[in-house]
Amino acid sequence: MDFQDAVLTGQAADGGLVLPERIPSVGDKLDSWKHLSFVELAVEIVRLFATDIVDEDLESIISGAFASFDHPDTVPMVEQGSLRIMELFHGPTLAFKDVALQVLGGLFKHVLGKRNAKLNILGATSGDTGSAAIASVRGRENINIFIMFPDGKTSRLQELQMTTVLDSNVHCLAIEGDFDDCQRIMKSIFNDLDFKNQYALGAVNSVNWARVMVQVVYYAYAALQTNEPVSISVPTGNFGNICAGYIARRMGFPIHRLILATNENDILARFFSTGVYRRGSVHQTLSPSMDIQVASNFERYVYYLFEEDSQKLKIFMKTFADNESVEIKDYGKLNDCFVATRVDTSETLSTISNIHSKYGYVIDPHTAVGVAAALRVNIDTPIVSLATAHPSKFPESVKRAIGQLPINHPRLEQLNDLEERKVTLPADEMTIRRYLESNSI
Numbered sequence: 029m030d031f032q033d034a035v036l037t038g039q040a041a042d043g044g045l046v047l048p049e050r051i052p053s054v055g056d057k058l059d060s061w062k063h064l065s066f067v068e069l070a071v072e073i074v075r076l077f078a079t080d081i082v083d084e085d086l087e088s089i090i091s092g093a094f095a096s097f098d099h100p101d102t103v104p105m106v107e108q109g110s111l112r113i114m115e116l117f118h119g120p121t122l123a124f125k126d127v128a129l130q131v132l133g134g135l136f137k138h139v140l141g142k143r144n145a146k147l148n149i150l151g152a153t154s155g156d157t158g159s160a161a162i163a164s165v166r167g168r169e170n171i172n173i174f175i176m177f178p179d180g181k182t183s184r185l186q187e188l189q190m191t192t193v194l195d196s197n198v199h200c201l202a203i204e205g206d207f208d209d210c211q212r213i214m215k216s217i218f219n220d221l222d223f224k225n226q227y228a229l230g231a232v233n234s235v236n237w238a239r240v241m242v243q244v245v246y247y248a249y250a251a252l253q254t255n256e257p258v259s260i261s262v263p264t265g266n267f268g269n270i271c272a273g274y275i276a277r278r279m280g281f282p283i284h285r286l287i288l289a290t291n292e293n294d295i296l297a298r299f300f301s302t303g304v305y306r307r308g309s310v311h312q313t314l315s316p317s318m319d320i321q322v323a324s325n326f327e328r329y330v331y332y333l334f335e336e337d338s339q340k341l342k343i344f345m346k347t348f349a350d351n352e353s354v355e356i357k358d359y360g361k362l363n364d365c366f367v368a369t370r371v372d373t374s375e376t377l378s379t380i381s382n383i384h385s386k387y388g389y390v391i392d393p394h395t396a397v398g399v400a401a402a403l404r405v406n407i408d409t410p411i412v413s414l415a416t417a418h419p420s421k422f423p424e425s426v427k428r429a430i431g432q433l434p435i436n437h438p439r440l441e442q443l444n445d446l447e448e449r450k451v452t453l454p455a456d457e458m459t460i461r462r463y464l465e466s467n468s469i
């Protein structure tokens with residue numbers, strides 16, 4: 029399939045994920061790209077993948093997407109003592125997911141316009157994807173969006189960021205279950221190809237290749253800002269963000285190690301230390317956007333671990349689906365990229381508190397998981413920690429850590445006064461299908 033098909037299809041027809049046939053290599057371009065702005069670099073990187081969209085259109089999609097960011101550097105790098113933090117939260121919903129989703133919204137509009145087509149987006153969110161996806165397509169013609177979230181398990185603000193968007197193309201579905209239920213229902217519906225085609229279903233979750241592709245840009249940008257290789261610390265749930273770091277490294281950007289930081293939902297941290305990928309039960313933590321046990325993007329990494337052997341990958345995925353556990357023998361020898369570690373609630377709180385008392389800088393609990401990991405690991409390159417959400421999105425946790433509320437963000441403050449709209453539904457696939465059938469365009 030070409031790139032535009034990949035944008036619309038989300039998950040591949042056989043239930044697997046889409047990846048480019050070849051990862052472009054950028055080794056000879058690094059010097060000339062060092063001085064590009066974030067937006068310029070984004071155009072250069074995206075055009076290597078989106079080969080069926082002309083440069084002029086790409087430039088307008090990308091600059092349009094980042095015009096909604098409220099910082100002139102789009103993803104500013106801030107230094108606090110020896111800490112380097114890249115703030116990815118300057119988009120409309122104040123989390124890193126805006127970076128890719130603002131572009132994806134523009135891509136949808138472009139591709140649907142060219143094809144005179146319609147799209148019904150179905151998504152599942154543990155908190156931040158939903159609002160970022162809604163912000164990227166609200167009010168757009170020819171697109172309806174249906175977002176499932178675990179009822180009562182996202183933060184109140186995260187929920188309000190979704191349910192206060194009253195555009196008629198937006199449907200917020202509060203599901204009586206946890207995030208893995210939402211993700212399971214979504215996967216199962218996407219796997220029914222007749223249904224998917226009949227209702228022109230599209231995906232905004234990080235199963236959509238375009239999201240991973242856009243995220244490559246900030247890893248590249250971080251790596252190009254220093255004159256030596258950097259390591260990057262990433263608070264991780266679904267492996268979507270850090271998967272982009274892995275792709276960036278394969279492309280030849282000077283990235284030494286990727287530090288994979290999980291909260292108590294540590295399936296990935298356990299895998300990287302033992303080679304065993306085994307599902308555990310979901311814990312609610314202070315970093316709800318990482319309260320995930322089955323990491324949907326992990327499959328993309330395993331494909332490269334298996335030297336691009338889809339058949340082997342298929343067996344791996346099937347074994348996991350059947351047994352909730354699967355092992356890669358001698359994994360330790362294959363891995364020269366990831367350093368994984370788990371950060372628990374008390375360390376998350378103490379990290380927020382320590383960074384605040386040392387530097388007067390406030391981080392959110394997700395970012396804190398990544399920063400704690402960066403402070404703990406023993407790596408002799410500079411480390412950039414990705415700040416994935418603005419602290420005011422998680423005021424209760426920040427208050428618990430530092431005894432005071434973070435500086436409020438005006439965009440969040442007004443949410444409490446707005447009207448809300450949502451539909452509460454059981455975690456039952458048939459019910460969700462019926463809802464889609466009667467509300468799709």
Ligand SMILES: *Cc1c(COP(=O)(O)O)cnc(C)c1O
Pocket residue numbers: 123124125155156157234263264265266267268269270317318394395416417
């Ligand atoms: C989604 C999210 C994460 C986890 O990202 P993955 O791509 O699922 O690994 C971390 N922090 C915040 C604030 C998020 O919204």
